[in-house]
Amino acid sequence: MFLQELLLLFFLTFASLSSCFGRFKEDPYVTKTHQAYGHYWGDKYKPRYASSLKSDVPESFGLMTRLNRPVASSASPKMVNIDDYGAIGDGGDDTETFEQAWNEACSEGVDLVVPRNKNYYLKPTIFSGPCRSNFALKIYGTIKASPKISDYEKDRQHWLLFANLTNFRVEGGGIINGNGRNWWKNSCKIDKTLPCTHAPTAVTFFACNNLRVRNLRIKNAQQMHLTFQNCVNVKASNLVVTAPGDSPNTDGIHISETQNILLQKCVIGTGDDCISIKGGSKYVVATDIVCGPGHGISIGSLGAQNSEDRVSNVLVNRAKLSGTTNGVRIKTWQGGSGYVQNIKFQNIAMQNVTYPIIIDQNYCDQEEQCTEQEKAVQVSNVVYQNIGGTSASEVAIKFDCSKSFPCQGIWIQDVNLVRQGNGAVTGSCANVRFFNRGNISPQCLRET
């Protein structure tokens, strides 16, 4: 009975997912996503949903249609090369040059080119729209952050900020280097005598619509590497995001208040979450992700300081995590409200991951102990399917859910985790209603 309800719920969820996505039409890119999607659904789901998925879900990222088309009627390959604006490269500060060139490219709607074989140094810079549609920033060379903390006095949250842009692309195969070492040294996580302050996010996309980010390396961010905030219709692919495993809070890709976002073929290794998905985000797909070192792929943290957060319809498919502290994680603070629902983690390989599968509703990332609170962000309808590999700790599956708001509708199917090296693994499951299917090892031991 409950089983049927659950199936129905899933059906409704994915049906709504597809109808929402169904609005976008005729995407050449669709076929590929569609094929990829084909693998997402276990055999069990196929007969029921296959047809609706076939026709609709792939169109989710129909935005690409417009982006992929050549810029309407502009046969002239006009572009703006920052060297033509007198950029120095290799040493000097090119912030103003970039601003001027951006203004030109933005108002004309022509590509802005950063040539290869040079390092262009930038202080915090805002690339804002609205601009003419359909232009790109093509980074072939390297953009490097000013290492001087005093350069960030006006805005310590952002280094490169792209805001209010529609139909925009960033690509080119070049490097964005946050040059973060000075910031890491001054982090309270590294030097406990220092107060905790914000360090800038290297690249932020704020309020962007129909955005494509691809073929870039982003490294050594001051704090987070790449953030999508308040964006709609995003495809980010072929990104390599790296920082040392001990660099503080250097999340790889951070998604907040964003919907319809596809992350594809990204290699991420940093000192914090490879991917973090925060409140206000829905219809998030991450596929073909390589993660490590780092803290894994996380939904959260949510509900901090008694806040309300909502995350729904997240699919993580085909990921490989190596040497990370967590594999796939949902983390919420006590005292929050809202929900995390309709989440699917699928086809995931773990290699020496400390907590491969974890829901932590007692997340507490602060100096003082967190006090016990009744309220919690409700976690429901989470599928773990075809997850295998090795756990670095004994606890391969850990569901530490809220007493007052137990985790509901947790599906575990074909999960096989063994200990890295020698030793046993266990599943530790508190306050969770779960269902098993297929072969599962270790079994979740009910604790209440």
Ligand SMILES: *[C@@H]1O[C@H](CO)[C@@H](O)[C@H](O)[C@H]1NC(C)=O
């Ligand atoms: C983006 O647009 C909003 C609303 O028009 C405006 O308030 C904000 O200042 C803009 N942000 C940037 C960085 O241009």
Ligand SMILES: *[C@@H]1O[C@H](CO)[C@@H](O)[C@H](O)[C@H]1NC(C)=O
């Ligand atoms: C596994 O991870 C642990 C701790 O994270 C580490 O100490 C150990 O060297 C790793 N083992 C292998 C084989 O990588």
